[in-house]
Amino acid sequence: xxxxxxAKLQEVLKTLxxxxxxxxxxxxxxxxxxxxxxxxxxxxxxxxxAISPKEIFFPSTEKxxxxxxxxxxxxxxxxxxxxxxxxxxxxxSCDMQAILCMDDVFLTRGYIDEYYATRRxxxxxxxxxxxxxxxxxxxxxxxxxPVEHEGADAQLYDLGDYYGxxxxxxxxxxxxxxxxxxxxxxxxxxxVLVPEEFVLQVDSEGIAEKLQAMFEHSLxxxxxxKCINCGTCTYLCPTCHCFDIxxxxxxxxxxxxxxxxxSCMFNEYAMMAGGHNPRPSKKEKVRQRFMHKxxxxxERYGKYQCTGCGRCIAKCPVNLEITxxxxxxxxxxxxx
Amino acid sequence: MVKDNATPENLxxxxxxxxxxxxxxxxxxxxxxxxxxxxxxxxxxYISKEENGQMVVPFHTAPGQLxxxxxxxxxxxxxxxxxxxxxxxxxxxxxxxxxxxxxEIVPGQTVGIRGPYGNGFPMDQIKGKNVLFIAGGIGLAxxxxxxxxxxxxxxxxxxxxxxYGSRSPADLVFQYDLFETWPAVRDxxxxxxxxxxxxxxxxxxxxxxxxxEELKPNPDNTVCIICGxxxxxxxxxxxxxxxxxxxxxxxxxxEMRMKCGIGKCGRCNIGSCYICLDGPVxxxxxxxxxxxxx
Amino acid sequence: MNSLIKEMQALAQELLASGEVKGxxxxxxxxxxxxxxxxxxxxxxDAIKLHYDEFAINNLTSLLLDYRNSxxxxxxxxxxxxxxxxxxxxQDKQVNPEKVLVIGLPCPGMVDKxxxxxxxxxxxxxxxxxxxxxxxxxxxxxxxxxxxxxxTKEPGVPIGIxxxxxxxxxxxxxxxxxxxxxxxxxxxxxxxxxAFWQKQHEKCLRCYACRxxxxxxxxxxxxxxxxxxxxxxxAATTTDNAFFGITRAMHVAGRxxxxxxxxxxxxxxxxxxxxxxxxxxxxxxxxxxxxxGTDLEEAGPLNxxxxxxxxxxx
Numbered sequence: 025x026x027x028x029x030x031a032k033l034q035e036v037l038k039t040l041x042x043x044x045x046x047x048x049x050x051x052x053x054x055x056x057x058x059x060x061x062x063x064x065x066x067x068x069x070x071x072x073x074a075i076s077p078k079e080i081f082f083p084s085t086e087k088x089x090x091x092x093x094x095x096x097x098x099x100x101x102x103x104x105x106x107x108x109x110x111x112x113x114x115x116x117s118c119d120m121q122a123i124l125c126m127d128d129v130f131l132t133r134g135y136i137d138e139y140y141a142t143r144r145x146x147x148x149x150x151x152x153x154x155x156x157x158x159x160x161x162x163x164x165x166x167x168x169x170p171v172e173h174e175g176a177d178a179q180l181y182d183l184g185d186y187y188g189x190x191x192x193x194x195x196x197x198x199x200x201x202x203x204x205x206x207x208x209x210x211x212x213x214x215x216v217l218v219p220e221e222f223v224l225q226v227d228s229e230g231i232a233e234k235l236q237a238m239f240e241h242s243l244x245x246x247x248x249x250k251c252i253n254c255g256t257c258t259y260l261c262p263t264c265h266c267f268d269i270x271x272x273x274x275x276x277x278x279x280x281x282x283x284x285x286x287s288c289m290f291n292e293y294a295m296m297a298g299g300h301n302p303r304p305s306k307k308e309k310v311r312q313r314f315m316h317k318x319x320x321x322x323e324r325y326g327k328y329q330c331t332g333c334g335r336c337i338a339k340c341p342v343n344l345e346i347t348x349x350x351x352x353x354x355x356x357x358x359x360x
Numbered sequence: 361m362v363k364d365n366a367t368p369e370n371l372x373x374x375x376x377x378x379x380x381x382x383x384x385x386x387x388x389x390x391x392x393x394x395x396x397x398x399x400x401x402x403x404x405x406y407i408s409k410e411e412n413g414q415m416v417v418p419f420h421t422a423p424g425q426l427x428x429x430x431x432x433x434x435x436x437x438x439x440x441x442x443x444x445x446x447x448x449x450x451x452x453x454x455x456x457x458x459x460x461x462x463x464e465i466v467p468g469q470t471v472g473i474r475g476p477y478g479n480g481f482p483m484d485q486i487k488g489k490n491v492l493f494i495a496g497g498i499g500l501a502x503x504x505x506x507x508x509x510x511x512x513x514x515x516x517x518x519x520x521x522x523x524y525g526s527r528s529p530a531d532l533v534f535q536y537d538l539f540e541t542w543p544a545v546r547d548x549x550x551x552x553x554x555x556x557x558x559x560x561x562x563x564x565x566x567x568x569x570x571x572x573e574e575l576k577p578n579p580d581n582t583v584c585i586i587c588g589x590x591x592x593x594x595x596x597x598x599x600x601x602x603x604x605x606x607x608x609x610x611x612x613x614x615e616m617r618m619k620c621g622i623g624k625c626g627r628c629n630i631g632s633c634y635i636c637l638d639g640p641v642x643x644x645x646x647x648x649x650x651x652x653x654x
Numbered sequence: 655m656n657s658l659i660k661e662m663q664a665l666a667q668e669l670l671a672s673g674e675v676k677g678x679x680x681x682x683x684x685x686x687x688x689x690x691x692x693x694x695x696x697x698x699x700d701a702i703k704l705h706y707d708e709f710a711i712n713n714l715t716s717l718l719l720d721y722r723n724s725x726x727x728x729x730x731x732x733x734x735x736x737x738x739x740x741x742x743x744x745q746d747k748q749v750n751p752e753k754v755l756v757i758g759l760p761c762p763g764m765v766d767k768x769x770x771x772x773x774x775x776x777x778x779x780x781x782x783x784x785x786x787x788x789x790x791x792x793x794x795x796x797x798x799x800x801x802x803x804x805x806t807k808e809p810g811v812p813i814g815i816x817x818x819x820x821x822x823x824x825x826x827x828x829x830x831x832x833x834x835x836x837x838x839x840x841x842x843x844x845x846x847x848x849a850f851w852q853k854q855h856e857k858c859l860r861c862y863a864c865r866x867x868x869x870x871x872x873x874x875x876x877x878x879x880x881x882x883x884x885x886x887x888x889a890a891t892t893t894d895n896a897f898f899g900i901t902r903a904m905h906v907a908g909r910x911x912x913x914x915x916x917x918x919x920x921x922x923x924x925x926x927x928x929x930x931x932x933x934x935x936x937x938x939x940x941x942x943x944x945x946x947g948t949d950l951e952e953a954g955p956l957n958x959x960x961x962x963x964x965x966x967x968x
Contacts, residue, residue, distance in 0.1 A: 053853050054923050074921070075859075084859065085889040089386050091432040091472075098432035098470035102386050133637065135622035138383040159686075159773050223686065223773040239631075239651040249694035250717065254863035256921045266626030269385070269436065269619045270888040279433060283385070284888050286625070287861070292880050294627050296617045297437065297456030302630075302654045306720065312629075312653075320632035341867050341919035342712060343684050343691030 026200060027186040027212035033069075036187075037061050037113065039206045040199065045110040047080055049073040058112065071158050072116045076262035076335060078126060080112060081143045084259075085284040088139065088269070092278040103280070105142050111199065114152040114180070118163040118333035120173040122262030123149065128325040129265045139283060148195040151176030152187075155217035160334030162224040162347055168331060170219050183214040224337070226347040227354060228318075228328065234353060235319035239311075243356050247349065248310040250342040255287035257336035257344075258313070263321075263329045266293070288312045314349050384622045387430050387472025390418050393447060395467055398533040399526075401454045402498055403463055405429075406447040407473055417443050418473050422480035423505040424613060424641045428621045430472035434461045438618045438636070440502040441475065448473070451501040451533060477621045478640050481506045481611060486517065486583045493522040494596055496568050496588025500524055500533050502613050502640075503587045507537075511545050520548040521577055525568040525592070529554050529561045551575055569595040572603075579604040585611045597644065607645035614640050614647070614654050630654050655762065658801040658815060659706050662731065665757065665800065667701035669729050675755055676726035679717055681710040687776050688767045692717065706731070711764040711782070713913045715739030715869040718749050729755040733764075734812075735784075737793035738911035738947030739869030745950065746909070748872045758796030760803035760814025763788075763825035781823045784914040784927075787832040788825055794948045807948050835925070836932045851896065857922040858895035860888075864916035864926055870906040870946075877901075903929040908937055908956030911947035940964050 028036055038061075040046045046061040051068045057075035059065055090101040115123070123144075130140035153171040154161075163170050172179050178196030181188035189209070191197035203209050258264040268286035273279035286293055289309055295301045303309050321329035330346055337345045393415060394406035407429070408415035421427060421441045429450055430436035435458040439450045454463050465471075483506070491510055495503040503522075510517050522542065526532045532552065542550050553564040553571040564571055568588070584605055586596060593612065600610055616628035616635045623637035631651045633639060642650070666678045682693035683705040690709035694717070695701060713736045721728050732740060740756050743749035765779035789809035796805050803814035809829070812820040820826075828834075839847060862878070865871040877885045878898055886901075887894045903926075910930045917927040937944055941955035941963070955963075 053857065055857050085891060093432035093434075093470075096466065096469040098389070098472075100387055100389055100432070100472055102383060104383070129624055133623050135384045135624070137620075137622075137624050138385070159770070239653075246694075249720075250692040252716065252863070252866040254866040254919070255859070255861035256863045256919070259859045259861045260921055265624065267619070268625070268888055271433075271435075272887050272889055273433065276433070282889050284890060285860075286619075286627070286888075288626065290862075290879070294617050296615070297459065302616060308653065315631075315651075316626075316629070320629060323632040339919075339921040341863050341915075343689055345685055348685060 025181070025188040025190060025212060026204070026209045027183055027188045027214070028203060028208045028210070029186055031185075032208055033067065033187070034063075035206070036203060036208055037067065038063065039202055039208065040111050040113065043109075043111070043202060045108065047077065047110060047112045049114050061113075069114050069152060071156075072119070072154075072161075072333065074260070074335070074339075076122065076260065076333065077112055077115055077119050078122065078262045078265075080110070081123070081126065081140050081147070082130075082265065082267075082285075085282055086139060087280045088283050089281045090278065091271075091281060094277055105139060107142050107146055109146045109148070110143075111148045111150060113150045115149050115176065116152060116154055116163075116333070117168045117170050117173040118161070118166075118331040119262050120149065120151050120175050121163075121166075121168055121327075121331040122333070124175050125263040125321070125325070125327065125329055125331070126265055128327075148177045148199060149175075150178045150180060150189075150196070150199055152180040153182055153216065154219055155182035157219040157222045158334060160224060160337040161332060162222055162226060162334060163332035164222055165224070165226045165228055165347070166328055166330055166332035167228070171216060182217040183212055184217060186212050186214060188212060188214075188216065224334065224347055226350045228350055231350055231353055232319050232322040232328070234356075234358065235315060237358050238353065238356065239315070241356060241358065243352055244307055244311045247314075247344070247352070248306040251289075251306050251310050251344055252341055253289045253291075253306055253309060254341060255285075255289050256339050256341065258287040258289060259285060260335040260339055262333055262335070263317070263331060268293075288316070310344075314346065317346065318350070318353070384474065385620065387428070387436070387474045388418050390471055390473045391415070392465060392467055392469045392471055395465070398451060398535075399531045401463075402451060402531075402533050404449055404451040404534075405462070405471075406444075406449055407471060408447040409473075415446055417445060417447055419443075419448075419476055421448065421476040421505070423483055423509040424478065424481035424502060425476040425505075426478045426621070426636070426640060427473055427475035428477065428618075429462075431458060431461055431465070432470065432472060434458055436472070436619075438477065438621060440505060440613070440640075442505040442508055451498065451504075453498040474621065477636050479638060481509075481585060481641050483509055483513075488516070488518065490519040490521070490578075490580075490582040491517055492577050492582050492584040493520070493524075494568065494572065494584060494586040494588070495522070495524045496592040497526050497531065498533060499586075499588030499592075501587075503585055504534060504537065506585050507542065511542065511548070514546060518547075518581065520545070521551070522549070523551045523553075523568060523572055523575060523577075525553040525555070525571060527555045529558050567595070568592050569599045572596060573599050576603065579606075579609070583609045583611065587613050607648060608643055610644040611641060612644065612647070614642060616654060655707060655816065658759070659704065661800045662706055662757075662759070663701045663704050665798065666695065666704055666729065667698045669755065670696070670701065671698035674727065675729040677721075677728045678704075679714045679728065679730040680704045681706055681712065681714075681731070684709075686773060688770050688779070704731075706759065708762050708765045708779075709767060711767075711918065713739050713867070713869065713915045715743060716867055716872070716915075718743060718754060719872055721753070722748050725753070727753050727755060729757060731757050731759055732793055732796065733759055733761040734791040734793055735761075735788065735911070735913045737795050738790060738945075739913060741795055741947040741950055742869045742909060742911050743872060745947070745953075746870075746872055755798065756793070756796045758793030758799040758803050758805060760801040760816045761785075761788075761791050761812060761820060761825070762816035763791075763812075763820045763823045781825065783828075785825050786828040789829045789832070790945070790948065791820060791825055795950065809945070833931060833935045835928050836935050839928060839932070852892055854924045855896040855899055856892045857924055858890065858899065859922055860890045860895060860898065861921060863919040863921065865902060867915045867919045868906065869911060869913070870909040871902065899924070899926070899929070903933060906930065907933045908944075908954050909946050910934065912945070
């Protein structure tokens with residue numbers, strides 16, 4: 025397969041960055057997330073980013089329209105992101121699968137979210153196969169192959185001293201071609217490195233079906249007890265897509281409407297005018313999160329809404345682990 | 361696709377290519393042309409959009425569908441809407457920040473509107489049948505969207521019967537329809553009750569479930585459309601069951617908090633249904649299969 | 655340590671079996687060797703799930719807030735630092751002391767799981783910085799104690815069956831240097847300070863983990879809960895994030911019990927304790943040394959007025 029030496033990574037990135045915005049996982053101020061590439065940025069491909077790449081297509085806050093209100097008059101003015109091309113470099117299988125989950129939500133079922141679509145359509149995703157499982161990774165348990173993902177435009181493989189690269193789509197081939205033109209590619213027959221057995225494993229098969237009859241199960245009476253209802257799990261999750269439409273007022277006459285991340289863990293999330301909350305306590309909120317990931321989403325879109333990236337497990341303040349929930353569901357007795 | 365044929369089945373099948381590319385989150389600029397004070401805390405707003413110097417309906421809604429109304433600088437919320445040739449009607453009860461502000465506006469106010477959202481009542485499937493409408497309080501707003509359809513297409517339906525109740529005579533909404541328009545329609549029985557009467561009230565006094573039990577509507581070839589406060593629904597469903605209405609023939613609407621209206625923002629789900637997209641209309645049989653979380 | 659765990663299990667078993675309490679907050683062994691997360695049990699037979707070791711880092715006290723409207727009595731295991739959280743909740747009138755049974759434990763000193771090198775095999779880990787700086791390794795309040803620990807309102811050295819090991823590992827060895835990080839920031843110029851905190855607040859995800867884990871953040875409804883109140887914007891911009899962070903710090907001023915949980919749980923790695931410690935230092939300097947959540951009878955310098963309070967800002 026075509027390959028480039030790891031030592032030439034910076035040249036590869038420079039080449040790609042010369043064609044448009046290039047997002048790379050990097051460490052800036054001790055935060056590991058995707059940043060637009062700069063020559064002085066500390067690129068880090070050792071492990072997956074702490075913050076998922078979902079924020080590139082679905083930023084935590086974005087402006088959607090300006091509004092004005094003068095007396096009985098008012099107006100709306102659309103704000104759309106620029107439709108520019110970008111490359112996401114180094115996306116792991118878990119995050120690639122998560123992008124497909126996001127695509128299902130934002131691009132299908134009758135309506136397209138123009139904000140997501142505009143960013144997503146211009147993106148070329150260069151995935152990176154994992155040769156080492158992270159401490160909290162369990163993508164293989166969610167049916168993914170850590171080494172490659174067919175949803176990517178191009179796939180990188182860890183060949184030891186080299187990264188192998190294969191184009192999958194027209195957009196991906198362009199990336200390969202750009203690197204070839206720059207003289208960075210050679211042929212390599214080295215074996216693709218694969219991760220050793222995952223420390224964290226769980227059997228997720230049939231969980232969605234089993235949960236069908238478990239909405240009222242006593243399991244949910246216990247799971248919430250240590251949860252603090254913070255939004256860490258949902259904000260780090262590469263598939264959690266809930267958002268709020270809120271606003272920032274500039275003055276009493278004008279302001280901007282914003283679309284910003286929201287979390288089913290928060291009390292305001294489902295609170296209705298008049299004060300009724302269909303999911304009033306921690307129990308209902310915790311149940312909603314896991315049911316959404318493991319039953320509702322599969323029922324609607326035919327895939328789990330958990331890709332085994334392990335970010336929620338790594339950062340949950342109380343170690344409420346989705347793998348443990350899956351195990352408990354598997355072991356639970358269901359009447360009838 | 362978006363506007364013409366947004367049934368859940370079609371939406372489920374729709375691919376990216378089939379979806380009309382509009383920005384669904386941006387409200388359409390419209391004006392409030394008329395405000396009717398229905399009760400001390402309910403007002404009906406007529407909303408039109410200006411097009412070539414004419415005031416026209418912003419978009420058409422099917423019975424039971426929803427519209428997202430926004431007051432610039434205040435907020436946005438989802439309401440049941442019914443259409444007329446040149447306007448949409450939204451009847452809104454004062455319950456929170458936005459609705460309080462809406463009750464302060466005057467005709468001519470610019471508002472934002474987007475929609476239509478949701479599945480609507482299955483009027484085609486009800487064709488040829490008797491329709492029993494049951495409503496409590498502001499619950500008559502969604503029910504009225506179906507009543508208006510049946511009145512406009514009177515020949516498509518057999519007997520019509522509305523059972524409506526409110527807290528007091530002063531709280532009866534759409535009195536012009538209840539006591540003038542609808543009683544004049546052929547084969548349309550209108551039965552009104554109040555929880556507490558006043559000196560001038562000559563009609564029935566009592567709660568909707570008890571009144572319904574007295575009226576004993578015949579379940580044969582009849583579909584029931586019911587909306588109202590949860591407590592009324594709960595007890596009325598018991599009576600309907602006793603009268604012999606099957607769960608397939610009882611239709612209601614569900615309410616959840618909504619933000620996007622297009623099945624993306626997440627919050628309005630009940631189980632794997634999004635109320636803004638797959639609802640708000642469900643048969644009792646469908647609801648029995650859904651998690652009890654609304 | 656094993657005997658201590660057995661004692662914990664036996665006590666929890668007895669408390670639940672006798673009906674004296676309806677639930678017990680403790681810890682259990684997690685999915686990996688370096689995890690000992692919180693556990694809530696309601697049945698006597700579940701007492702064997704309880705575990706305690708140098709990974710039982712969670713301060714469980716804020717979880718009591720879920721039971722503040724309940725008539726059930728709940729038992730809770732506490733380390734020294736955690737016990738100050740109980741005082742916080744009692745002083746803030748969020749927890750009825752009659753409805754909580756506090757069980758004090760000796761603390762072996764908690765270690766840093768971020769330093770784990772091998773997920774499969776147990777190896778030594780360094781002591782957490784907060785434990786090196788610990789001044790209250792023993793419970794300041796407890797209804798029962800296990801492992802020979804003693805209740806004391808005074809700062810001191812570890813007491814009880816784990817004391818020797820704790821001292822050896824360095825628990826409390828840097829107690830006097832706990833304002834070191836504050837001094838480092840104070841040494842910066844105003845512009846540098848501003849740049850430093852801008853960078854930190856830019857990272858904030860507004861997940862509110864810091865608030866929700868905190869025993870001092872016990873408001874029934876936080877002003878940041880709703881954007882409708884107009885206090886704060888939902889937009890996660892640096893300005894709004896800073897507004898949240900600073901407001902929270904000022905609201906727990908004089909009430910922060912120095913457990914460090916906010917900083918531990920922050921998924922963005924914001925050094926929240928630097929702000930809290932700065933405020934503690936200022937209080938010490940203005941009003942004399944004061945440690946919040948150590949004395950049930952003492953209201954704290956920011957909670958009452960004295961005629962000789964410093965007032966140069968008035």
